[in-house]
Amino acid sequence: MQNRETIETIINNMVMAPEEGRYVYCIADSAESVHLGKIGIEGNEVYTVPYNNICALVHKCNAEPYKSDDAEIVKSWVVSHDRVIETAWEKWGNVLPINFDTIIREVSSNSAEQNLITWLAGEYEGLRNVLQRVKNKVEFGIQISWDPRGVAQQIMRTNQEIQKMESEIAGKSKGLAYMHRQKIEGLLKQQMETGADGYFREFFGRIKQLVDEIKIEKTKKAENGLQMILNVACLVERDKSQDLGQALDSINNLENFSVRFIGPWPPYSFVSRG
Amino acid sequence: MEPTRNGHATLVDLLDRVLDKGIIIYADLIVSLAGIPLIGVNLRAAIAGMETMLKYGMMTEWDDRVRTWERQRIEARKLLTKPDPEIEEQTAGILPRTGK
Helix, strand or coil: HHHHHHHHHHHHHHHHCCCCCCCEEEEECCCCCCCCCCCHHHHEEEEEEEEEEEEEEEEECCCCCCCCHHHHHHHHHHHHHHHHHHHHHHHCCCEEEEEECCCCCCCEEEEEHHHHHHHHHHHHHHHHHHHHHHHHHEEEEEEEEHHHHHHHHHHHHHHHHHHHHHHHHHCHHHHHHHHHHHHHHHHHHHHHHHHHHHHHHHHHHHHHHCCCCEEEECCCCCCCCEEEEEEEEEEEECCHHHHHHHHHHHHHHCCEEEEEEEEECCEEEHHCCC | CCCCCCCCHHHHHHHHHHCCCCCCCCCCCCCCCCCCCCCCCHHHHHHHHCCCHHHCHHHHHHHHHHHHHHHHHHHHHHHHCCCCHHHHHCCCCCCCCCCC
């Protein structure tokens, strides 16, 4: 009978169909309800889900994370994720990026989109506050590295205690000379530690005065045998970064130092709570 | 000095931001659990074009050296300088995490 078939089809569809989700890219300072085209991950259609005077940028997907072992595929996802955020940034001027692979699912009888709206409603005040805080501001990354060899040489040349110990080595027996060398090495290491700290504080202090917000990041491997001694993200008012650029120039011009100044980015590093 | 977004290292900067930053939603309505990385360390390195380093096992060595360097710097900072509450607070999160 037709009825039984229909019921079976409905049940089958319910059981077999993958759960629907919404991949969320960012929150934008806009109440517009629009489609932005197929600019999302895997060419998915991106559109806005408004709530009050903000909206979320989403695409429809299955309620499961994007996962792959293929570096090229994941890279394309990451690039797409950022591209959607930058598109919204360009269009509406103020966005809050959301972490990669954030997918809202159905829960009991509520659809993913309903859940998203509920979440927006619950978080509305907090989101509005952050939007206000980052309004008209852009993120920059600053990485300062030094050439450890050059710095070590400079210390060896100028540090009085080391100079004294170097002169004392002459005339010592092989064994004692070796121990002396070890001592000098220890002293050199200690001087470099102190130096790195001092420079960190000095540079951090200078940068902090020229930006609205600053966050310390982990240092990473620098290139060409350099050693990174400072890694920060900072938030600066749009088009007001000249003073910062100048300060970084003077640091970059110091012997043995190298500055990497990157951006502008949407405020990725300044939107998470806690 | 002008800020730039060019250069091969920029992909690393992008990965750092997209994968680690942005609003992280902690709620039942999210599909993946926060804190469980969907993109592992090795895959990240591969994306950033560091396959060669991985192949020759240099990745682990570098990782160790960076952690040691960081640890030493943080300890040295505490010993040698007056405590700066802002820096203490901000560096609290960058020590290598254990048991993840």
